[in-house]
Amino acid sequence: MRTSIATVCLSGGLVEKLHACAAAGFDGVEIMDSDLVAAYESPEEIRALCARLGLRIDLFQPFRDFEGVDELTLLENLRRARAKFEVMQRLGTNMMLLCSNVATATVAEPEVAAEQLGRLADLAAEYGISIAYEALAWGKYVSDYRDAWRIVELADRANLGICLDSFHVLSRGHDPSGIEAIEPDKLFFLQLADAPAFDMDVLSWSRHHRLFPGEGSFDLTGFLSHVLLAGYRGPLSLEVFNDTFRQTDVQRTAAHALRSLRWLSDRTAARNGWEDLQIAVPQPPRAFDFVEIAGEDLAPVEDLLNKLGFSFGGGHRSKPVRLWRAGDAHVILNEQHRAPGTRLAGVGFVVEDAAAAAKRALAIGAPPAFRRTYEGEYPLPAVSAPDGTGVYWNSQSAADSWLVEFQGGESPTAQGNLQGVIDHINLAYPWQEFDEAVLFNTSALALDAAPSADLPGPRGLVRSQVMRTADGAVRLAMNLAPPTAPLQPRHVAVRVSDAIATARQAKGRGLSFLPIPANYYDDLDARFGLDPELIADLRALDLLYDRDESGAFIHFYTPMIGDVFFEIVERVGDYDGYGAANAPVRLAVQRSDGQ
Template sequence: MRTSIATVCLSGTLEEKMRACSDAGFDGIEIFEPDLLVSPSSPEEIRDLAATLGLTLDLYQPFRDFEGVEEEQLEENLRRAQAKFALMNRLGIDTLLLCSNVGTATINDDAVAARQLRRLGDTAARYGIKVAYEALAWGRYVNDFEHAQRIVDLADHPNIGTCLDSFHILSRGWDPAAIEKIPAGKIFFVQLADAPELSLDVLSWSRHYRVFPGEGAFDLVGFMAHLVRSGYDGPVSLEIFNDVFRQTAEERTAVDAMRSLIWLEERTSAYLAEHDGGASYPMSLATLPRVAEPSGFNFAEVKAENPETVSTLLYQLGFTFAGRHRTKPVQLWTQGRARVIINGQQARGMEPGISALGLDVKDPQAAASRALQLRARPVNRRSQADEQVLQAVFAPDSTEVFLCEATADGTAAWAGEFSRPAGTGGPEGAPDAPDGDGLAEPLISAIDHINLSQPWQHFDEAVLFYESTLSLAPIASQEVPSPMGLVRSQVMRSVDGGVRLALNIAPLIVESGPESGEYPQHVAFASTDLIATARRAAERGLRFLPVPANYYEDLAARFRLDPAFLSELQELNLLYDRDADGEFLHFYTATVGNVFFEVVERRGSYDGYGAPNAPVRLASQYLASRNDSRRGEG
């Protein structure tokens, strides 16, 4: 599949956009006319730069308001088109995008439109140019791709064909199955865009909210399947109008764009293999290494200049200090199958924060290969000759994602690189916390989920990254009120729930406010007995996140809870939720730096995250942050 992208998708100058597209691996680009008009480079210099970068120049766009006009206006339009054809010859581009008339059409007659397109085709032929006619979703008389194709058929000119744009088709609810009826030779160009489900007029929706494939709600796999079946084998290009993308570094956006096309190509290939059997088509679709979804969390890593602020919390939660790394300033703490690494490398001046997570996968090499082919950046981890070689890539927010070999017993080979000096109870002489404090089993069994905050500009990119590289599925997102605004939460998870990754968009004030700092992230541990875990933590001096008394009054009103049980919840600052499938108990630690911990107990088949309690947590953290800030000022 030949990949292309419109320069309107990216920020920067035309030359910067071209370099970013080349680096991301695109085969070609569409030149958006306004980008050329403001460029200091001549058309010949742009053509030469494209050749140097290995990019084809696939389309010049847009040419507007041509057909359905009176003769005098048509003559002016043909003069205007002739100038653009000459320019395209200088650029070395042989296809022009013609949008259906929006502003100047006065004649609603397909025969007239066809005759005018035929005259345009005659002019285009003299320059060796093809014209791809596109039905804009808000076109005055032509807004349906099948209608546009009927006009193309009536024009009956070898230089006049169709441009198919998924946004204009799917936003209007048109059935893309009709694409298969269009002769492949008449499909001159294809543009793709996804979009979220919004209740907006289609023009505003198109101009501001398009996203890359896989980041919206359109069925682009089905659209592509129809396209492939038609026999089309030309460029598949992205045309995304999005305010955020136009403000984001062009290199990053180009990589996100390329990842979306690779993902779509793979999904379409799998769809056709399932539904069409061994049928072959002119367009070849590449596939990626097939990898199983991760089965669980191998570890979570917190980076901090002062590890004791984190290790104290872990000790209070009952974790065991498993030792320091033999060559690096790194600690390992364990309880059950839950492992937390505290990393002091290159952490000068850093407040504690989640820096990496490890996932159990069946084949780390294959999983890493897939991620790299999806344009993930590799993590260059320094290791000694006798240390485990771990595969890792950067997530869009720079979190390091390690792909670890899953084992039946939950052990990790790399843990052997940590050892505790004989006679020491823990780091800095702190008392050790033996698993279970004498109980038969540890009270914390594993990592239940990890919550990562995402910059609002890159939220959709993060969702696509985890879905495409790790096969995690997004579930319905939620919005939770906080004192600073709404927090949007999107959970990515494996089918069996072994991996649950919550991605949160913090309110904009959190990123820009003078007192807010970063939005805190957390690791949630699964407990077999939350109350016992909380009591042990309290005995060890844990500072719980306080829960207001009003919450427990409301809890008593919502649920018929035993008064003694409710009193115990309030005494320990525990939160509670229940649904038709089971119960959920959890508590939070105070925040240190940019991280805190949660401990949860799932009873029955409860599969949520205590969403009704999230506003309580956010409000309490907000108050704690304000109080800490005021104490600091004093």
């Protein structure tokens, strides 16, 4: 698989973009005309730079508003084209993208368009250049790839073919299976982009809201399957117009982009049974292994866990690391990280094959994470998530692997010790990192994305996206706050069998919970008509409640320590949600409580 990316996907100047593409590992680039025009470097210098970086210039784009015009306009368009062909020769690239006419077309007949494209192709042939004709979704007369193919067939020039763009095909709801009817040697170029399912005009949708593969709603594996089955063997190239990516760090975005292509190629191979093209079999996690909290002073976290009912699991025999347990919920406190504050630094997962899971993540493009391991200690392969959080894999249970490395702890089953499992982890992201995190969780962790929801908060709407395994054993709830709001804290939710009893015991040990307003309980009573004793318990203990047709949800939150807090949850019946109706209350209280 050869990979390529349009320079429009990235922030910065052309030289900066090219260095980022090479550093990420792309094989080639599409150079946008506007990027070249704005560069101080000559086409010859850009050509030399690409050669030094090992980048092939796969495409020069775009050339616009050419066909379907009167003769005088056509002559002017041919003059424009000749000037660009001369620039392309200086750049050292031999393929131009021609978009279907949007602004100047006055003649709708395909035969006229074909005759005019033939004249353009003949002129391009003088320079050794090929033309890849693309049907824009908002083209005046040509907006369907099948109409573009008909025109190319009528023109009948060896150096005139088709450029297929997933956005222009899928945004209009066109059937991509017709791609397989196109002659393979006429499939000149392929551009890929995902997008969310918006109901808006297609031009604005395209110019501002495209996403990298795996981040949106398009069936890109199906689309790419048709293209490859049709016989296309050129590069897989990304053309993503997105306001976020044009503001984010260029190196990070380029690496993110390449991961998306590798994920798409791998998923397409798996869909079609092309085992030789697959990276590795996905390894969905079977359970959480542990969470790691890091900081300079973790004594307040230990005090909180102790009051919640966690048992002390001992200190690590070779590192300043301590373990706290609540049944199968393992919390590792790591004071090796000397960055200020307290934060969620790592997450461990139990999988069928840890080595295969890490191999797949590394092949997709996740950076390896270093974990110091001494002789006799259990190895946990790891990578870094895009935000720097460590991701660890384990093929064994904690009891059969790393748990013996902790010494001096108490029995986790002693009377009074909390018993539970990690139910979910809530992760917050700034606006510029959210889509990248979704792709990482899909590609590297093999989690599925549930439909997103918007939750009202004191600083605006919070977008919530849950990534999970099919059985719900592993759930990552991702929150995206409004751009002007501060980054929300992250929290670990531990599921227990009796949240009310857990709350009573924790209160008895002196733990204060997030204080819930009395108005909340008045509203709760009005909504559900709960038993007065239950309402009284909830009110007295600062517990929250939710219910649907499948069951109920009882939960409470601890105060924040640094950027971390804990949640205790109880799922009654088959309740599968997260108490979304209570999120606005939690967010408002945390803000008013100075947290």
